[in-house]
Amino acid sequence: MASPDDLRLIDRLHGGFPLCDRPFAEVAATLGCTEDMLIDRLQRLLAHGDLTRFGPLFQIERAGGRFVLAAMAVPEQRFETVAAQLGAMPEIAHNYRRESAHPDQPGATPLNMWFVIAVEHADQVDRVTQDIEAMTGLPVYAFPKEREFFVELRLPLLPGGHHVPG
Numbered sequence: 001m002a003s004p005d006d007l008r009l010i011d012r013l014h015g016g017f018p019l020c021d022r023p024f025a026e027v028a029a030t031l032g033c034t035e036d037m038l039i040d041r042l043q044r045l046l047a048h049g050d051l052t053r054f055g056p057l058f059q060i061e062r063a064g065g066r067f068v069l070a071a072m073a074v075p076e077q078r079f080e081t082v083a084a085q086l087g088a089m090p091e092i093a094h095n096y097r098r099e100s101a102h103p104d105q106p107g108a109t110p111l112n113m114w115f116v117i118a119v120e121h122a123d124q125v126d127r128v129t130q131d132i133e134a135m136t137g138l139p140v141y142a143f144p145k146e147r148e149f150f151v152e153l154r155l156p157l158l159p160g161g162h163h164v165p166g
Contacts, residue, residue: 002050005031007157009041010051014154017056059148066122067093069143070129071100071111072136079113082136086115091128093118111141 002010008031018026024042025035033041045051060067074082079097086092095115117128129140 002045004158005033006041006045006050009038010045011157013042013054015152060118061122063120064122065118065120066125067145068117068125069145070115070117071098071141071143072113072115072132072138073111074113074136074138076112078136082113082138085135086113086132089128089132091117091119091124117142 009027012027012031017023020026022035024038028035028038031038042051042054046054072082083095086095093116095113097112098114100111100114117125119125119128125142125144129142132138132140
């Protein structure tokens with residue numbers, strides 16, 4: 001479980017990482033600790049799974065790349081195997097289980113494996129989709145982004161619902 005200091009760090013880093021020569025030192029100063037202490041705490045949070053990711057969010061399309069949400073109907077007995085296959089692919093940002101209606105017909109295996117294809121060049125999406133289908137023998141349903149929305153969800157982590165100033 002995250003300590004109050006962990007929560008202060010997470011709250012401070014969410015949506016406001018400084019752009020300077022020593023950003024960790026600057027954040028550490030606002031939290032009353034040293035740069036090394038802050039980096040160690042952040043590494044511990046990542047290692048223990050309290051945080052799953054720490055890094056910037058990019059608009060990949062501006063750099064010529066593409067993210068595509070995709071799904072598959074994976075038979076339950078193959079789910080872990082297919083998840084491991086996708087997890088080993090560098091183009092798969094993440095995959096997860098989510099039950100959804102199947103687009104073809106009632107009674108079919110629901111779309112239960114969702115993942116994000118992340119490629120450096122937009123024209124690579126079809127190749128990755130075809131590679132997954134060849135590897136698994138299962139169809140991939142791709143849901144390319146039609147429109148982008150910016151939603152910043154910031155849940156209060158500190159008592160009283162206040163955020164640490166950025």
